[in-house]
Amino acid sequence: MNAIIEALFLLFSVITLYMMFLFMFIYLDNRRRFGALPAAALPSVSIIVPAYNEEKNIGDTIRALQMLDYPEKLKEIIVVDDGSTDRTYRIAKGFKGIRLLRQKNNGKGSALNLGLKHARGEIVGCVDADTSPMPDALRKAVPFFGDKSVAGVTGAIIVRNPAGLAGKLQWLEYVMIVWSRKIFEFIESVYVTPGPFSLYRKDVLRKLGGFDESIMTEDIEIAWRLLGRGYRIRMAKDARVLTRVPDNAAAWWAQRLRWNIGGLQTVLKYRYTMFSGHYGTLGNVVGPFFLTSYVVSILGFALFAYIAGSWIWQNLFFTTGAYAIGLDPLAHYELLIVPDVFTFFGLLTFLISIVWVNLGLRMIGERSPPGSKLRDLVDMLVYLSLYITVFPLNLVYSMLKYLSGKYHW
């Protein structure tokens, strides 16, 4: 058993090191064009806001969109009320200068498709109803469409409400996502155009049939479809939008469940592209990356659970056994680490992760969440250990949910 665990640990180390070095080389090869913003004429943009029971946020979102620094005659705001049962529709109706559509509750993908059908702009923007783009977001994203092969552009989604430990950890996670997505752009592998803020070339989107309403994460699916058809997706890291994140564990768990199930649906939908050169980076990079990340997450968690579980099991039985035979267990605990090849790889991986997170924060221009009293390093340590440990549990649960067929938006 130990030999198997040791072999798996070495395999895990090799995969993790490879991914880290790959990301570092991509960054080093492209660091000079990291912040580059192309110059291009401004096209007309229709921004679609699908909204379902968003009475608390819809007003702020519409206001933020109206304040976008973009010529008014080139900007159209379309709010699609997806059959809300609260005051969302009424609040949106109170705003002038927007187009308001309404449908029976049919899901986000369907609401986006309705907006797409009515959009007049050359470019279609999708903005979640709980998200506020910064005033210059559009101007910093749209120029990427100057390249005719670019069909999708996404921005930097930053957490608006980083309160409490969970909020701070998600803030750090979102910054890391921005960082890694920019890295992926350099190998033409941006694998998601996230719901909070993404722009598409309208004619391409219509030609491809719009959003897939059967997939829980229409934003992952559309990105895969674009890549598979040879289009490019760009990451406008300076186009910032503020979004709300779940502020409690249950909501976070449900959100991640949806992400993971949607990811699985997409992987299975495009399984025929896996390792195939015909689909460009979708088959060569994105698909294999998804599979590898699943393996690494689950393998890493399984190893961690086995090692930590064995340690807890041993100590629990030692403690209860010691009390049972009249020994003081505290007098016999030994906290001693004898360094070996596994300590070396564990430490190396951890140190590279710290450097990577730190570099990411610097490159994205974020230091710490607003109002944070935690030092960056503490945040990072918690992020790397706690967050990454909980995520695989959600992934496995999502897989089980998906297999059982009992899931819904």
Add this chain to the structure above:
Amino acid sequence: MAGMLDNVFIKAAVLTTIVFSLGVLVGAWLDVSRLESVKASLEDISDSWSDARMQTLYYQMFVKAPGFCDAAIQSNLDFNAKIYEEGVRIERYEEVNKFTPALLSEKRRYALLQLQFWFNSVELRESCDANYTTLVYLYSKNDSLSIEQNLQSAVLLEAKDKCGDRLMLIPLPADIDIETIELVKSNFGISRFPALLIDESVVLEGLQSELDLAKAVQCLR
């Protein structure tokens, strides 16, 4: 584009291979260093053992004065402390050393020294009429017994603390293919571990508390 992709993917693969090999080399170097340190220590202990054994022989062959008996017992006790620590170290290293099966031969060497120490202790006790108990602790490398054996080690350490020089504690790995140990197991009918052999007469199998031990070990009463 394809060239750039190949380039970063290959560069990452090369660096991973280099770092992984480096890691394995560091691991092997750590293992070898530990092995060398155990070897050097066992050499030293072996010399101490020869000295202690010579003192016993010298006393038996040439001198009958009681003072020399005390000195021989003391040398034996000093040796006991040294070899016990070395045993703990070998066990610890054995768990982490991945690339050096040679540690097993050092463990066998250690077990042989322990056996010689045990026999010398029995011989000294008889010829010098010494008042100590010999307690041979036979343990197995079977992982499923590790908690029970850790508990037994803890009980024995406390017993040794209480008894001091009146208890000779001799831990022996039971399953490393040493014929003498096999003979001891067979003669005393030991088949379950952990097992304790007290004063070459009482056999206790399975986990024993200090209260259980006190029935057979005089200094614990």
